Amino acid sequence: MAVYTEVTDEELAAFVAAYDIGGVLSLKGIAEGVENSNYLLHTDAGYFILTLYEKRVEEADLPFFLGLMEHLSARGITCPLPVKNRAGAALGRLAGRPAVIVTFLEGMWVRRPDARQCGMVGEALGRLHVAGSDFAGRRANALSVQGWPPLLHAVEGRADEITAGLGELVAQELAHLERVWPRGLPEGVIHADLFPDNVFFLSGQLSGLIDFYFACTDAFAYDLAICLNAWCFEADASFNITKGMALLDGYERVRVLRDEEVAALPTLARGAALRFLLTRTVDWLNRAPGALVKPKDPMEYVKKLRFHQRVEQARDYGLNR
Amino acid sequence: MAVYTEVTDEELAAFVAAYDIGGVLSLKGIAEGVENSNYLLHTDAGYFILTLYEKRVEEADLPFFLGLMEHLSARGITCPLPVKNRAGAALGRLAGRPAVIVTFLEGMWVRRPDARQCGMVGEALGRLHVAGSDFAGRRANALSVQGWPPLLHAVEGRADEITAGLGELVAQELAHLERVWPRGLPEGVIHADLFPDNVFFLSGQLSGLIDFYFACTDAFAYDLAICLNAWCFEADASFNITKGMALLDGYERVRVLRDEEVAALPTLARGAALRFLLTRTVDWLNRAPGALVKPKDPMEYVKKLRFHQRVEQARDYGLNR
Numbered sequence: 001m002a003v004y005t006e007v008t009d010e011e012l013a014a015f016v017a018a019y020d021i022g023g024v025l026s027l028k029g030i031a032e033g034v035e036n037s038n039y040l041l042h043t044d045a046g047y048f049i050l051t052l053y054e055k056r057v058e059e060a061d062l063p064f065f066l067g068l069m070e071h072l073s074a075r076g077i078t079c080p081l082p083v084k085n086r087a088g089a090a091l092g093r094l095a096g097r098p099a100v101i102v103t104f105l106e107g108m109w110v111r112r113p114d115a116r117q118c119g120m121v122g123e124a125l126g127r128l129h130v131a132g133s134d135f136a137g138r139r140a141n142a143l144s145v146q147g148w149p150p151l152l153h154a155v156e157g158r159a160d161e162i163t164a165g166l167g168e169l170v171a172q173e174l175a176h177l178e179r180v181w182p183r184g185l186p187e188g189v190i191h192a193d194l195f196p197d198n199v200f201f202l203s204g205q206l207s208g209l210i211d212f213y214f215a216c217t218d219a220f221a222y223d224l225a226i227c228l229n230a231w232c233f234e235a236d237a238s239f240n241i242t243k244g245m246a247l248l249d250g251y252e253r254v255r256v257l258r259d260e261e262v263a264a265l266p267t268l269a270r271g272a273a274l275r276f277l278l279t280r281t282v283d284w285l286n287r288a289p290g291a292l293v294k295p296k297d298p299m300e301y302v303k304k305l306r307f308h309q310r311v312e313q314a315r316d317y318g319l320n321r
Numbered sequence: 322m323a324v325y326t327e328v329t330d331e332e333l334a335a336f337v338a339a340y341d342i343g344g345v346l347s348l349k350g351i352a353e354g355v356e357n358s359n360y361l362l363h364t365d366a367g368y369f370i371l372t373l374y375e376k377r378v379e380e381a382d383l384p385f386f387l388g389l390m391e392h393l394s395a396r397g398i399t400c401p402l403p404v405k406n407r408a409g410a411a412l413g414r415l416a417g418r419p420a421v422i423v424t425f426l427e428g429m430w431v432r433r434p435d436a437r438q439c440g441m442v443g444e445a446l447g448r449l450h451v452a453g454s455d456f457a458g459r460r461a462n463a464l465s466v467q468g469w470p471p472l473l474h475a476v477e478g479r480a481d482e483i484t485a486g487l488g489e490l491v492a493q494e495l496a497h498l499e500r501v502w503p504r505g506l507p508e509g510v511i512h513a514d515l516f517p518d519n520v521f522f523l524s525g526q527l528s529g530l531i532d533f534y535f536a537c538t539d540a541f542a543y544d545l546a547i548c549l550n551a552w553c554f555e556a557d558a559s560f561n562i563t564k565g566m567a568l569l570d571g572y573e574r575v576r577v578l579r580d581e582e583v584a585a586l587p588t589l590a591r592g593a594a595l596r597f598l599l600t601r602t603v604d605w606l607n608r609a610p611g612a613l614v615k616p617k618d619p620m621e622y623v624k625k626l627r628f629h630q631r632v633e634q635a636r637d638y639g640l641n642r
Contacts, residue, residue, distance in 0.1 A: 008432040009522070025427045025523065028361055029352035040349055040361055042427065047363075106346045106363065111329040201330070202346065 005037045005052045005095050015094045018085040019101065021045040032197075035213055037097075040104070047104040049080060052097040057213055059098050064137045065212050066090045066100060068189060075131035077124075078208040080105060107200025107207035115246040118231050120206040121199055122250025125191070125227055128209065129220045129255055132189030141192065141216040143275055145181045148174055151278040158285050162298055166281070173274050173305065181271065182219070182264040190223035191215055195230040221261040224251055225268035228317055229276065229304055237303035245318030262321070265314040273308050277301035326358045326373045326416050336415045339406040340422065342366035353518075356534055358418075361425070368425040370401060373418040378534055380419050385458045386533050387411045387421060389510060396452035398445075399529040401426060428521025428528035436567040439552050441527040442520055443571025446512070446548055449530065450541045450576055453510030462513065462537040464596055466502045469495050472599040479606050483619055487602070494595050494626065502592065503540070503585040511544035512536055516551040542582040545572055546589035549638055550597065550625055558624035566639030583642070586635040594629055598622035 007027065016024050022044025030038045030049075037052040053062065066082045070090075073081040080102035082090035092099050110117055141147070152174055159167035191198075193214040200208045224247075232243040251257070257265075280298040287295045311317065328348065337345050343365025351359045351370075358373040374383065387403045391411075394402040401423035403411035413420050431438055462468070473495055480488035512519075514535040521529045545568075553564040572578070578586075601619040608616045632638070 006432070009429045010433075012429070023524070024429065026425075026521075027429055028349075030361070031350035031352050040351070042368075104347075108330045108333070108345065108348055111327070112331075200347075203344070 005054065005097050007039070007050075007052070007095050011095055015092060015099070016041075016043060016101075018087070018092065019083060020086060021048070021083065021101070041101065048083065048101045049104055050094075050099065050101050052094060052099045054097070061139060062091055062098055062100075064139045065215060067137050068132070068135060068212055068215055069102070071135045071137075072128065072131050077128055077131050078105065079212065080208075080210055105200055105208035105210060107202040109197045109199060110201055111196070113196055113231055113243070115240070115243045117201065117206070118243040119246035119250035120201075121194065121227060121231055122224075122247035123253055124199070124206050124209060124250075125194060125223060126251045126254025128191060129188060129223070135189050137189075139216045141190075141218040143192070143214070143279070144218055144222070145177055145271060148177075148274065148278055151282055155278070155281045155285055159281055162281060162284060163302065166298075166302065169302065169305070170274065170277060170281070173270065173309075177267070177271050177274060180267055182260070182267060185219035185221055185261055185264060186258060187217060187219045189215060190218045190220060192218065192223060192226060194223065194227050219261075219264075219268070220255070221257065221264055222268045222272065224248070224257075225265060225272040226275075228265075228269055229272045229301075232317070233304055233307075237300060237307070239307055239317075241316075241318045243318075245320070248314075248317065248319045257319075262314045262319060265317065265319070266308060266311040269311065269317070270305060270308040273301050273305040277305055326375065326418050328360070328371075328373070328416050332416055336413060336420065337362075337364060337422075339408070339413065340404060341407060342369070342404065342422070362422065369404065369422045370425055371415075371420065371422050373415060373420045375418065382460060383412055383419055383421075385460045386536060388458050389453070389456060389536055390423070390533055392456045392458075393449065393452050398449055398452050399426065400533065401529075401531055426521055426529035426531060428523040430518045430520060431522055432517070434517055434552055434564070436561070436564045438522065438527075439564040440567035440571040441522075442515065442548060442552055443545075443568035444574055445520070445527050445530060445571075446515060446544060447572045447575025449512060450509055450544070456510050458510075460537045462511075462539040464513070464535070464600070465539055465543070466498055466592060469498075469595065469599055472603055476599070476602045476606055480602055483602060483605060484623065487619075487623065490623065490626070491595065491598060491602070494591065494630075498588065498592050498595060501588055503581070503588060506540035506542055506582055506585060507579060508538060508540045510536060511539045511541060513539065513544060513547060515544065515548050540582075540585075540589070541576070542578065542585055543589045543593065545569070545578075546586060546593040547596075549586075549590055550593045550622075553638070554621075554625055554628075558621060558628070560628055560638075562637075562639045564639075566641065569635075569638065569640045578640075583635045583640060586638065586640070587629060587632040590632065590638070591626060591629040594622050594626040598626055 012024055025042040028040045030040050032038055035056045036054050039050040041048045041050040069079050072079050083101040084090050090100055156167050198211045232240050234240055280296050283295040284298050333345055346363040349361045351361050353359055356377045357375050360371040362369045362371040390400050393400050404422040405411050411421055477488050519532045553561050555561055601617050604616040605619050
């Protein structure tokens with residue numbers, strides 16, 4: 001939940017006047033997204049999301065993110081579409097911050113996804129990978145294997161405050177993954193953060209994908225490994241193979257995995273677990289006591305990582321071959 | 322900003338199914354209100370605010386608040402109107418909390434109100450007092466003079482952490498006000514918290530009043546004194562008599578103050594300043610370090626109180642007689 005930057009009515013009216021969307025009727029700060037300030041904006045032309053980019057998003061990356069949303073949208077992926085002002089620009093400035101207006105997506109994210117929803121997410125991820133394959137933009141994944149050592153160094157001495165042995169666990173896992181991390185897998189644009197709160201459903205159907213601010217160029221199968229982590233475990237950290245099967249089947253209805261991707265899946269799943277374990281550990285150790293934004297529990301990813309360490313083949317995730 | 326209680330899609334669908342407002346299209350937590358969890362709810366029937374009442378609101382008071390909004394709405398005051406479900410009930414339960422759906426009001430609150438807007442607020446306050454005069458409900462003002470000693474005791478020892486002498490200032494002021502607090506003034510329903518963030522404007526006109534969760538039965542002129550504090554000071558804590566004049570004129574266009582109310586206004590303004598100084602001091606001393614919700618600065622009300630202590634008559638606020 002996040003509204004970090006306040007917008008005055010005068011500033012907003014001046015900003016919106018540059019667009020063909022009528023006058024402002026209301027603006028409500030919304031409690032979503034931890035990286036940016038998000039507002040629900042109602043104008044004569046309808047409802048929009050107004051996003052002000054805070055410091056954690058690199059301004060130089062914004063053309064990649066906005067261009068990607070336009071590209072995917074034009075290829076039938078339901079995602080927020082940046083609205084251009086009369087000068088043809090999607091990116092503006094408001095209250096001293098880079099700012100965009102994007103279209104509003106209906107739907108709600110599901111707190112307890114079922115196997116059917118996992119299947120729809122797998123399919124949507126496949127469509128996203130295919131639709132993004134001719135996108136010209138490139139952005140390195142700052143949170144892949146070469147980005148993990150700085151995170152490890154940031155927490156190494158204090159990780160054991162969370163649970164005894166955590167520092168050792170992540171250090172050993174990182175050393176292992178650096179040795180075996182797969183190279184040369186099919187790659188392209190990946191979402192890299194397709195958790196349940198970034199997928200909307202409406203009337204039982206997947207109605208849209210949001211939050212492309214971790215999107216980057218990386219292995220498609222790594223994105224799938226992130227989704228296995230995010231969608232297919234139960235609250236008690238047990239892996240639900242029915243959900244795994246549904247997710248992988250859904251994905252392969254759109255894009256069939258190559259043999260080398262299948263072989264790499266357990267390693268990629270360990271890497272994805274380590275990536276979220278590391279960032280959650282950083283956030284946990286740096287949390288403000290009593291802050292309203294409760295950092296997510298790193299222990300969830302300790303358990304997921306331990307599960308993946310015992311996995312030998314993609315079949316253990318429910319892959320049908 | 323506040324979303325304390327999470328609502329799942331299943332719980333929400335079941336809750337909304339009891340109303341004649343169609344199916345759920347989206348739900349966004351909104352960063353407004355510090356007492357309750359507020360969501361913007363979109364259904365087939367339009368946009369609504371869904372409020373879940375958190376611990377700081379007494380459940381026994383909810384019929385008063387909801388009944389008041391219905392009463393005022395029926396008399397032409399633009400305020401949120403509780404929506405009734407098919408069983409005729411406005412108050413329900415969701416995610417273990419009392420919950421209501423109210424109508425959505427367009428408009429934005431103004432960060433820097435001008436004299437014209439102060440005039441419109443004065444007039445709206447007068448209309449609210451007149452419209453509420455035949456409301457049957459009663460609720461004592463827990464934050465009037467008899468409610469201040471417990472707040473003072475809660476902060477007395479630590480108030481000087483904020484500024485040297487603050488404990489002494491509030492103790493002396495309370496002792497003074499307990500001696501001279503006016504009794505027997507015309508009373509009825511007051512809003513008791515009509516700050517700029519609770520008043521919406523649209524296209525230059527006042528478009529609605531929100532947040533009736535401090536409303537109570539008390540002296541009308543005390544409500545006006547709260548508004549003098551909330552609307553007529555500049556950022557440097559200087560009193561803007563043009564704004565005071567506009568506010569008082571606006572009010573008297575609807576309801577003329579009696580002589581005893583005019584005479585009491587400086588004392589009521591001191592009381593209003595002390596009330597917000599006390600609650601802000603409590604919130605400040607109990608703030609969570611690093612919390613996203615920044616408590617409001619008590620010093621603003623130290624300065625306002627010192628101004629009122631030098632005021633001798635209502636004319637000093639801009640009253641035209």
